[in-house]
Amino acid sequence: MKSRADVVIVGGGVNGCGLAYNLAKRDMDVVVFERDYLTSGATGACGAGIRQQWSTRDNTLLAIDSVKIFEKLSKELGEDIDLRHGGYLIAIHDDKEMQQAEKNVEMQRSLGLKVDILNPQEINDVVPILDVKGMNAIGATFCPTDGHANPFKTTFAYANAAKRCGATIYTHTEVVGIKTQKKQVTEVVTNKGAVKTNIVINAAGVWSKDIAKMVGIKVPNVPIRKEIMVTERLEPMFEAMVISFKDGIYFSQQKEGQIIGGIPIPEQKVGYKTMPTVSFMQHMARVLTRYAPVLKHVNMLRHWTGFYDVTPDARPILGETKDVKGFIHCHGFSGHGFMLSPMVCKLLSDFIVDDKKSEVLESLSLDRFKDKRIEHEMSVVG
Amino acid sequence: MKNKAIVCRCEDITLEDVEKAIDEGYTDLEELRKKLRIGMGPCQGRVCIQIIMKILEKKTGKKVSRRDLPTSRPPIVPVSLGTLASDEK
Ligand SMILES: Cc1cc2nc3c(=O)[nH]c(=O)nc-3n(C[C@H](O)[C@H](O)[C@H](O)COP(=O)(O)OP(=O)(O)OC[C@H]3O[C@@H](n4cnc5c(N)ncnc54)[C@H](O)[C@@H]3O)c2cc1C
Ligand code: FES
Numbered sequence: 001m002k003s004r005a006d007v008v009i010v011g012g013g014v015n016g017c018g019l020a021y022n023l024a025k026r027d028m029d030v031v032v033f034e035r036d037y038l039t040s041g042a043t044g045a046c047g048a049g050i051r052q053q054w055s056t057r058d059n060t061l062l063a064i065d066s067v068k069i070f071e072k073l074s075k076e077l078g079e080d081i082d083l084r085h086g087g088y089l090i091a092i093h094d095d096k097e098m099q100q101a102e103k104n105v106e107m108q109r110s111l112g113l114k115v116d117i118l119n120p121q122e123i124n125d126v127v128p129i130l131d132v133k134g135m136n137a138i139g140a141t142f143c144p145t146d147g148h149a150n151p152f153k154t155t156f157a158y159a160n161a162a163k164r165c166g167a168t169i170y171t172h173t174e175v176v177g178i179k180t181q182k183k184q185v186t187e188v189v190t191n192k193g194a195v196k197t198n199i200v201i202n203a204a205g206v207w208s209k210d211i212a213k214m215v216g217i218k219v220p221n222v223p224i225r226k227e228i229m230v231t232e233r234l235e236p237m238f239e240a241m242v243i244s245f246k247d248g249i250y251f252s253q254q255k256e257g258q259i260i261g262g263i264p265i266p267e268q269k270v271g272y273k274t275m276p277t278v279s280f281m282q283h284m285a286r287v288l289t290r291y292a293p294v295l296k297h298v299n300m301l302r303h304w305t306g307f308y309d310v311t312p313d314a315r316p317i318l319g320e321t322k323d324v325k326g327f328i329h330c331h332g333f334s335g336h337g338f339m340l341s342p343m344v345c346k347l348l349s350d351f352i353v354d355d356k357k358s359e360v361l362e363s364l365s366l367d368r369f370k371d372k373r374i375e376h377e378m379s380v381v382g
Numbered sequence: 383m384k385n386k387a388i389v390c391r392c393e394d395i396t397l398e399d400v401e402k403a404i405d406e407g408y409t410d411l412e413e414l415r416k417k418l419r420i421g422m423g424p425c426q427g428r429v430c431i432q433i434i435m436k437i438l439e440k441k442t443g444k445k446v447s448r449r450d451l452p453t454s455r456p457p458i459v460p461v462s463l464g465t466l467a468s469d470e471k
Pocket of ligand 1: 010011012013014015016033034035036037038039040041042043044045046047048049050173174175176203204205206207208226227228262305306307308330331333334335336337338339340382
């Protein structure tokens with residue numbers, strides 16, 4: 001094992017590998033530790049969606065800038081990440097949701113996003129298989145440049161490119177401790193050896209809480225168990241991701257033809273239990289066939305669980321705090337850490353390499369919870 | 383012709399695809415699965431996972447532990463959404 005590094009990253013998900021690439025590209029000597037295999041965390045369970053339609057300005061900005069990076073990523077990394085702009089169609093069910101949608105759209109448009117409010121007829125123009133009455137929709141918002149990409153391919157492509165730039169990735173290697181001196185990170189200890197470093201990035205997903213505890217920092221994140229399913233492959237029928245905040249459902253058809261989607265169930269709890277439930281399969285099937293009755297003859301192939309790493313305002317925790325120098329937060333993605341990863345990795349790398357601060361990083365610092373400067377993200381699904 | 387042997391029928395993956403991915407460094411069964419979609423078809427890997435496990439063991443010289451086999455993911459056999467939806471209780 002290497003004895004020292006400029007930066008050590010804990011976690012081999014899309015954010016850990018994305019950071020490794022961004023930093024190695026800028027000539028930093030980078031080491032990544034992943035205790036299992038790459039994509040074994042939330043990245044491996046991800047719904048693949050990329051959405052720019054958010055209620056908070058920060059998330060919208062991060063997502064818009066991330067899409068710009070996603071668009072160039074296959075070429076830059078030399079591997080196809082299967083990006084597709086099918087758009088996101090967000091159902092609106094009542095006047096209250098319409099008011100929030102109008103507010104969101106106004107803010108999103110002010111940031112340059114192309115997004116429209118659709119009437120029921122226009123919903124069917126975008127996704128013909130939807131039963132607008134069954135959905136109880138009075139309208140929808142639609143952004144054509146939203147879409148999806150393959151999270152596994154993205155992560156592997158980042159990891160391969162990072163290695164080509166000189167990064168070292170150790171899988172099956174668990175971080176068990178972090179040493180500090182005078183409130184400065186000095187060493188990362190694993191079950192297979194230790195590496196001296198002044199900077200460690202906590203990109204351990206839902207386990208980031210445990211990593212933060214190693215340097216005495218308490219973070220407010222909670223793990224929430226989510227289930228998601230996939231059907232058999234079908235002929236292409238629609239390109240948009242369909243979501244509803246009220247019903248909690250999201251579903252889309254992927255490049256290979258399968259439909260993937262998820263929905264929360266009442267049994268969904270805080271905790272790390274992973275067994276998939278029968279009630280999820282039933283509830284998902286009921287709501288999905290209510291939205292798109294033609295799907296009732298389609299087979300569900302499998303479903304699996306994963307965790308959202310949820311913060312009190314449903315927004316990520318990024319950057320350094322004064323408590324421990326060299327300890328960088330990159331977690332708390334609350335169910336949308338794939339779509340934000342390109343910009344998050346860039347902002348954090350610019351901060352580490354150039355000491356560059358940004359408005360977004362400031363507002364997503366862990367300190368916001370101390371000062372009670374929080375604005376809740378409303379547009380969370382699943 | 384010899385490398386055209388199909389190892390995953392559902393997803394149409396050949397022996398050559400698998401060996402190439404292992405050479406590129408995808409040496410975990412789960413990484414192979416996520417890279418190539420092996421085991422994600424309607425049979426859920428019943429046909430292919432054991433074969434791929436053997437190929438991986440032969441190429442890396444390391445035993446794949448039972449623990450590393452993909453977990454079985456319900457409903458195990460394909461079930462129509464209509465059937466699942468109608469099961470009101
Ligand atoms: C069902 C589901 C659907 C989702 N859908 C979407 C979506 O449509 N769009 C979207 O943008 N996001 C979605 N998300 C969220 C997204 O998947 C995550 O936010 C994102 O993948 C987080 O990536 P990450 O790299 O930060 O963390 P993770 O992928 O969780 O990676 C963290 C890694 O750290 C490793 N680790 C933990 N502890 C240690 C240790 N001590 N030592 C070494 N390694 C350690 C873990 O093994 C893990 O591999 C979804 C999540 C779930 C569960
Ligand atoms: S043969 Fe590989 S999934 Fe069926």
